[in-house]
Amino acid sequence: MTASVEGRYVRHEVLPEIGPAGQRKLAGSTVFIAGCGALGGFQAELLARAGVGRLRIADGDRVEWHNLHRQILFQESDAESHVLKAEAAAHRLRRINSTIAVETLAIDVNPRNAESLMADADIVLDATDNFETRYLLNDVCIKLRKPWVYAGVIGTRGMVMPVLPGLNGPCLRCVIPTPPKPGTIPTADTAGVLNCAVALIASLEATLAVRILLGAPPAEIGLFHANVWKMSFDLMKVRRDEQCPCCALRSFEFLEGRRPCRTDQSIGR
Numbered sequence: 001m002t003a004s005v006e007g008r009y010v011r012h013e014v015l016p017e018i019g020p021a022g023q024r025k026l027a028g029s030t031v032f033i034a035g036c037g038a039l040g041g042f043q044a045e046l047l048a049r050a051g052v053g054r055l056r057i058a059d060g061d062r063v064e065w066h067n068l069h070r071q072i073l074f075q076e077s078d079a080e081s082h083v084l085k086a087e088a089a090a091h092r093l094r095r096i097n098s099t100i101a102v103e104t105l106a107i108d109v110n111p112r113n114a115e116s117l118m119a120d121a122d123i124v125l126d127a128t129d130n131f132e133t134r135y136l137l138n139d140v141c142i143k144l145r146k147p148w149v150y151a152g153v154i155g156t157r158g159m160v161m162p163v164l165p166g167l168n169g170p171c172l173r174c175v176i177p178t179p180p181k182p183g184t185i186p187t188a189d190t191a192g193v194l195n196c197a198v199a200l201i202a203s204l205e206a207t208l209a210v211r212i213l214l215g216a217p218p219a220e221i222g223l224f225h226a227n228v229w230k231m232s233f234d235l236m237k238v239r240r241d242e243q244c245p246c247c248a249l250r251s252f253e254f255l256e257g258r259r260p261c262r263t264d265q266s267i268g269r
């Protein structure tokens with residue numbers, strides 16, 4: 001089959017950071033992406049092209065016209081027919097790389113399905129548009145000792161932080177102990193979002209995913225912040241909170257439904 005043609009990944013294989021062994025490792029990896037809108041679309045496309053063997057993506061939304069400026073998996077006909085994002089994403093990703101397994105589910109991640117969606121994933125990527133789901137991802141990944149990458153974009157700014165339970169790194173709640181109250185932070189609806197900011201942050205998330213899958217995570221965990229318009233970038237040092245309710249005390253309030261916190265805040269703060 002031409003899709004499996006030898007040399008497909010040669011430009012990755014010659015990279016010392018990946019090499020043929022790394023490429024085989026990617027082919028044997030499973031990534032779960034929570035959402036396939038702006039961040040998730042870029043991540044999924046990069047990882048599909050990189051040859052990650054299995055992509056599982058959950059998103060219950062449908063394609064809208066106002067998604068097209070930043071959600072690269074979708075085109076005008078998808079918005080015209082108001083198609084499910086999961087359906088349109090699967091169609092495009094399979095045309096990009098037919099040699100990988102693409103599983104898309106037209107559902108949102110919730111406390112009832114979260115563990116089963118992520119149980120066999122090697123890493124989880126945040127591409128959600130609300131804090132409720134991010135805290136849920138954090139609970140599940142800390143409980144299952146699974147790496148995940150938090151990210152958010154708003155306006156011209158974005159941030160990224162890997163959470164590595166296996167290395168005792170800080171978790172989302174060590175850094176942002178409780179979800180922001182509704183109405184206290186800007187949303188993409190009110191503040192807008194620059195498509196280039198999404199591309200940068202999603203690319204960093206995908207890079208972290210590849211590094212973690214290849215067993216080469218960053219030595220120091222930090223919260224990376226970028227403002228693409230101002231061309232300013234910084235890495236804030238973060239520390240584990242020894243009293244963190246999630247990673248230290250292993251109380252999974254969001255997974256167990258004890259902390260409903262629907263903020264409806266679009267990507268990031």
Ligand SMILES: [Zn+2]
Binds near residue numbers: 170171172175241245
């Ligand atoms: Zn923590």
